[in-house]
Structures are given as structure tokens and as C-alpha cells.
Amino acid sequence: MRVAPFSALHPPPGLASEVAAVPYDVVDTAEATALAAGKPRCFLRISRAELELPEGTDPHSDGVYERAAANFARFQREGALVREPHACLYVYRITKGDHAQTGVVGCCHVGDYAGNVIRRHEKTRADKENDRTRHMVTVRAHTGPVFLTYRDVPAIDRIVAEVTEQVAMLQADGEDGSQHTIWKVTDPTMLQALFAAVPVSYIADGHHRAAAAVRAASALRAASARPRDDDDYNWFMAVLFPADQLRILPYNRCVKDLNGLTPAAFLARVRQAFRVTDGAPSAPAGARQAAMYLAGRWYGLAWDAPQGADPVSGLDVSVLQDRLLAPILGIDDPRTNARIEFVGGIRGTDALVKRVDSGASAAAFAMYPVTVTDMMAIADAGQIMPPKSTWFEPKLRSGLLVHTF
16 A cells, blocks of 8 residues: 655644535535535535535536635635645544544555555446546545545554544544544654555545546646656545444335335245244344334344355345345346435434335335445455445544645
8 A cells, every 4th residue: 555645734723623524425415505504614615515506506517616616715715724734644533422433544546546456346426426526626636535444454553543642633523423533643654664565455435536536637647748656636535444443334225115016915025035023123133134114014034145155145235135126126226226215324223114104115124234344355356345335434524634736
């Protein structure tokens, strides 16, 4: 791994909570507008600049990217973002409830992404890549970090622990009760050497940001008269967390209809595909289990590990898709089929009950979370996870550190 220090833009300590914002892709325009209301220095005014334009504005129109660049310049002009005078690595700790994870913030090279040193497990969509590429090139910055993970290195853990004993550079409180703390690593030499011995890292969250950074670098390299491998646009901002600190929540499923079946007929078909327990808990207790909410009642689904399964087909979400969603409900491609919706585990199983009881969905499925080991095995095999398989929580905050180029 190549991990480089950089001179970040960041809010002054007194403005950190006001500036810091959720990632651009976890809220829609209406939610971003509500979060930024009354907060002229909220970073969503850069990452989701359409919230400042008339309702109904196409979020991919030229004016949105131009407003993002104008707001980025305004934040710097008015002191909402200030420049760190020296190139540093940074340590970033997220705390929420009883969970904490601490990683290293630096810049990773697009060549490591192309060379599979930075591995991915998710397909990206062209429209989302296009959006972030235009945003990066127009603003000339990586405004949100890519979330990477790596197999634990005790020597890195020790250095990070020593850094966190110092006075923090920034601390921001999230509206969800999370705390986000940043420390400076003024001498990055040892950490860089240790990361150089890390053979691979994995994108946990931020596949579209990473892919867009590669595309932005390619465009800027093509436009440069004398491109160099170490030009700033070839480096994108990332947070590297050790794998054993990560928490993955389930990504649950809701279906809008039962494909013409009555609830009784549907349940009879499900009993042919799984071991079904009536009146089960609303959350599965382990792998190779799911909970199904149908007609006001929870059912437990269980199955044996598929024989000879590859890392993808053995996942619980794959088994549910292959044995139930496709053959019984006719949901052939969950990436594109409008009859299925995905609900992040942070919303809890009560959200599933509400959707079904209200009639918005006909049935819901609570999944057991995928493990980091599963994710790494799939990436190592060069395979792609099914859509909406992982929900990492808590989420990183944008605006605490910004890399410009």
C-alpha cells in the first residue's frame, strides 16, 4: 500500500460540528436540505449543492457542480475550511454507543486501485460514477474519503494508539449521536513504511468515490501537457481501518408483492425451500438463517450450507435470492427490479414491520450481517457481492478533511 501525507483543508476546531456532514450518498435531496437548514457552513452545501437551487433541479445539471465549486471557494474564503500548513497523515476515530473504530487517513494512489492492490467487491453504476467524477473535476477536490480496510497489523495499532494519547486536532458531534475525532501525525515516516508492507486493502464503503477518483485522474492526466505519476490528482483520500474493528449491519429486503400468490400459498412455497419456524424472533441469530415478516407474523427461515458453494453463492443474501426471491417471487435481478427495496440495518426490524403493516410491502426479510472475512474472501477471488449486502455503521463524516488537487 502506498499511503501519502497531504495538507488537508479542514474546519477550525470551533466549527467542526457545524461543517461536518453525512456522506453525500446516504441522503436524498430532501434529506440533505433538511440537514443543512439553518447551517450555512454545512458541508452538504458542497457535496449536495442542489439543495441550494430551486426544487426540482436536476442534481446532475451544470449549475449544481458550479454551485458546489462556488460554495467550496466560499467556505475557504470565509474561514469555514482552513489549510493545514504541513503534509500530514491523520488518525480518525468514530465512536457511537459502545462501538469505536480508529483508522489512518492518507492519500492512496489510483495505480494501486488499477493494480488490484486496493480490491473491490461491488459493481459500480455509470451514472453515479459520472456524478462524482464531474464533482471532483469541477471542485478540484476529494470531498469525502474512501473507506478502506486491511488485515490487522499490530505495529500500526501501537502507533495509532500513541497518537490518540495526544491532544486532538478536531472533534465533531454527529446528529446521530456519533463522535468524530481527528489527530495529526506530524511524522508519517513509520506509518508509511508499515503500510508499504501491507499487501492489499479492501474498499468497505465508497466504491463509486474510488472509481470516480480514478476516472478524474485519467481525465486530468490526459489534459496535462506534462503529466507525472506523483501529481496530486493521482492520489485520493481514504481512511484505512483495521478489519477487526469494523461493524457490519445487515441489509434487509422488502418485496412489494407476492407475485400473484396469496400469503398462504406463498408460505407453502417457502416451506418447500427452507426449514420454517412459526413465531420466530424478528432478527436471525446466526448465519444460514433469515427472519421473514408476512401477514402480521414473523417466521424463521433456516438452511444448510450449500455444498461446493463459491464465496458469493454461499452468502445468505445469495441463498435467499436463488431459492426464494427469483424462483418464487420472480425477482430476477435485484439490481434493477423495482419490486424489491433494501433497508439498512441501522433502521432496525421495526421499519420492516411498518412497511408491511402499512401495505407498502407485502413481505420483508431480516438478514444476518455479512462478515468482513466474507467480504475479503470475495474480493480476493475477484468476485462481486450481491447488491446491498453490507451496511457499515457508523458512517464517516465529510468535510472534516478534504484533499485538493
